[in-house]
Amino acid sequence: MIQFLLKGILRDKSRSILPIIVVSIGVALTVVLSAYMKGAFGDLIDQNARFETGHVKIMTKAYAENKAQLPNDLALLEVDKLIESLDKDFPEMEWVNRIRFGGLIDVPDAQGESKGQGPAAGIAINLFDEKSSEAKRMNIESSIVKGGMPQKNGEAIIGNDFAEKLNLKIGDEITYFGTTMNGSMTFQNFIVSGTIRFGAAAMDRGAIVVDISDAQKMLDMENGTGELLGFSKLNIYDDEKVKQLADKFNQKYVDDLDEFAPIMLPLRAQNNLGEMIDYSSYMSSIFVFIFVFAMSIVLWNTGLLGGLRRYQEFGIRLALGEEKGMIYRRLILEAILIGVIGSIVGTLIGLGGAYYLQIVGIDISDYMDNSTMLMPSVLRAKVTPELFFIGFIPGLLAMVFGNMLSGLGIYKRETARLFKELEV
Amino acid sequence: MKNEAIISIQNVTKRFPVGDGEFTALKNINLEFQRGEFAGLVGPSGSGKTTLLNIIGSLDSPTEGDALVLGKNISELSHKESALLRNKHIGFIFQVYNLLPVYTVYENVEFALLLQNIPKVQRQKMVMEALEWVGLASMADKKPDKLSGGEGQRVAIARAMVKKPEIVIADEPSANLDAENTHAILKTMRELNENLGTTFLFSTHDEKVMGYLDRIVHLRDGAVEEDEIIKSKTTNQ
Known part of the structure; x- marks a missing residue:
């Protein structure tokens, strides 16, 4: 049956192309923005570490x-x-x-x-x-x-x-x-x-x-x-490990009142970098959430349009004896297949964009002339292993959510009206 | 094969809510169809033909009375059981062929078997056999948009017949066909009826279709006006 559904997805361009485009764009943007944020914040942290704070x-x-x-x-x-x-x-x-x-x-x-x-x-x-x-x-x-x-x-x-x-x-x-x-x-x-x-x-x-x-x-x-x-x-730089290390060191001098006693500060405790690290992580989550939400709405509408277009097909399937729950589950399965295809395409495009931004970067030196903040003048993306799967979160979730919402219409379908509906 | 009641309609009434009131589509219907019958429900629009077919096809249930199909009381079936009954035992042929446009002729026919989880090799055999019954084995790889109206309806017959159902319900199957194609598909259905013992139940007001039927149930205003048994019908008409 999966093979049968896949054939339908691949052949019915209007069923697959728009959702795949929407998912791909969303996934690609998620990947590029995640890579860029990771790279920019990573560079910022790395530069601070190398030049000023150490780990x-x-x-x-x-x-x-x-x-x-x-x-x-x-x-x-x-x-x-x-x-x-x-x-x-x-x-x-x-x-x-x-x-x-x-x-x-x-x-x-x-x-x-x-x-x-x-x-x-x-x-x-x-x-x-x-x-x-x-x-x-x-x-x-x-x-x-x-x-x-x-x-x-x-x-x-x-x-x-x-x-x-x-x-x-x-x-x-x-x-x-x-x-x-x-x-x-x-x-x-x-x-x-x-x-x-x-x-x-x-x-x-x-x-x-x-x-x-x-x-x-x-x-x-x-x-x-x-x-x-x-x-x-x-x-x-491992935020948690470094914090433990500093705690262990400082424990030795916690009761030392000598102002010349050493104290160890982890990177996050210097130059407001802790806030920067948390902000980076928070913003990444926000981006993923926004993409899931926005794409879900778009895909919900796409699903509704698709549902209208496939009204006849669902009717035939009901008449042939396919249960409503089964049609709904198979619709979700299709959504997963489309979501996976879109996520793979989007991830590849996103990785390409991220790689380009990793090599070329965005020059912000014109805005940094009077800055006292230690940050690189060219912000670059960073391609990391997590980029290979991060796009699948919004890609799959949005597609599945969107179709779960739009597919609910199947349960409202009255089988008693099938003959009339299928006459059209 | 015959003289075995496959469908038994007992005091069936069907009412639909209309505004604040009700519309009675079927009034105390009593009918019985034997296995292997080639029968039709005939009557003007609004006479209750489709409502009765819906109940027999387990797409709807009566408001009052019992509709027993293959021994199962339609009123007592859950949605899941109704779907299973349609899946295993009832085939549908519609006015419009309703083929899935993105799939080939072969795949359209195969779909009914996929729902039954029949293994691929067996499926292949059954699909090709069904396409041979309707004379379309050579068009298995064609898409529906490459078929003529008569060919499309023959694919729909193959899809309905491929699972070898006990009952086939055909709702105005000739409505979109010319005379030549109407005769061609009816001959095919008649042959399948005789060769496989499948019970065919039509809803029609087409004289050409009526000419092939063994039995015509005339409906008017939701009631049986006349139950006409026509004997000695053959495929050579």
């Missing part, structure tokens, strides 16, 4: 309270010992030091006079250790516009826009002015080894990237770091 971040409690001010005077000390203990307790994580610092960059002319200045948003990471994946994690090498990576202490990479503004060339010298962690003034000269554009407006303004050993020396932070970031070695 978890350890700071002193006092630093954590004022972290927006980058208070390096409240930095973690004896970091090697802390990392050793963390490696033992959490072997699944990789721990990296980072120092963020503010200050001023001065560009001297040939006579040593200042020819230009600008605010510095410095970040110090481990650039020279071959085992360190920090440069890769922050995409530094691929973000370099001119020049190259620092090869030795005393070299720095600066923001490309800043370099262009001050007419800086590779090999030019710049001077950093700032304060040490002890509050005294510090000056440090750096040779520009390269210019960089991260693609995130908040990062690109006044960026200066130096090796962590230079920053430790410059800021009097021997064996100290402002932030200790933890990344899953699998590079997969």
Whole structure:
């Protein structure tokens, strides 16, 4: 019987084409939007993790309270010992030091006079250790516009826009002015080894990237770091797992009143990312619900029209002795077949669209010029395994709901009127 | 084969609500049809022919009285049992052939057997046999829109006959056919009646159809006006 119904669906274009088109469009949109939201929010979270929050971040409690001010005077000390203990307790994580610092960059002319200045948003990471994946994690090498990576202490990479503004060339010298962690003034000269554009407006303004050993020396932070970031070695952010990890770590220091005691914050507890993660999940559910609802209404109407067109067929089937319940169930079975076909077609189209958006993305850099939020300037979709089945939820549900509603008319059909009806 | 009451209508009355009142379509009908009869209900529009066929075909039930079809009291059957009775034992032929347009001739005939869950090999044999009865075996792969009116009605006969029902109900089967096709399908039905012993019950006011009947029940205003037995009818008319 299924084969018989399938033949009918495939041959009766008006019975199958419109519902398949509606289901396919809905499914394709669901897949593309899910992929795009997943990609955009994923990129946003990933970028925040890579550049700022880590999957978890350890700071002193006092630093954590004022972290927006980058208070390096409240930095973690004896970091090697802390990392050793963390490696033992959490072997699944990789721990990296980072120092963020503010200050001023001065560009001297040939006579040593200042020819230009600008605010510095410095970040110090481990650039020279071959085992360190920090440069890769922050995409530094691929973000370099001119020049190259620092090869030795005393070299720095600066923001490309800043370099262009001050007419800086590779090999030019710049001077950093700032304060040490002890509050005294510090000056440090750096040779520009390269210019960089991260693609995130908040990062690109006044960026200066130096090796962590230079920053430790410059800021009097021997064996100290402002932030200790933890990344899953699998590079997969697992919200629940990370939360457990942070709880476990913090449990050790819960009664420690020392403001220099460490505290671990999971990604979701930083930069409002928790709300972002929940919002992403909430919006995905809303999209799926909207598509199920909208498509159900369209397919209900399609089903009603189809039901009118198939009035004669249902009449013949009733006369031939097919039970009303059986006709209804077979109508639902047809809906499932159409829903599956539409969902497969829609998923393929949606995956194609999602893949295109994954490669090309949508450039929002024009809207990000003044943004302080750390987010990518090109939002891309992300093709994930769940996209292969997520479209089946609205595709099948809408088709089945729509036909369940429209098919109820079968039960109102009076068999006593069949002869009259079938005379027409 | 004959002299076995296959349909027994006992004091059947059928009323329909019309506005605030009622319309009586059948008034105290008493009739009996024997297995293998080739009979017809004849009368003007509104005489109750279709209402009586509906009751015999288990599509409707009487308001009063009993309609026994193959020993089953139609009034006592549930929807499911009525459907089963139609599915297994009653074939229908309509004024309009009512073939499913997206399916081939073969598939239209096969559909009646699919409802009975008959295995494919057996189905194939039965469908081809039914198409041979009506002389359309060579058109099995054609779609209904490629058939003439007479061919369409012959497919409808094959669909009604393929499950070898005890009773075939034909409602004005010649209404859309010319004289030549009317004679052709009636000859076919008559042959099936004689060869398979199927009881045929017609509703008609077509003189050509009446010429083939063994028995004509004249209805007027919901009552039997005359029950006319016509003997020695043959297929060679």
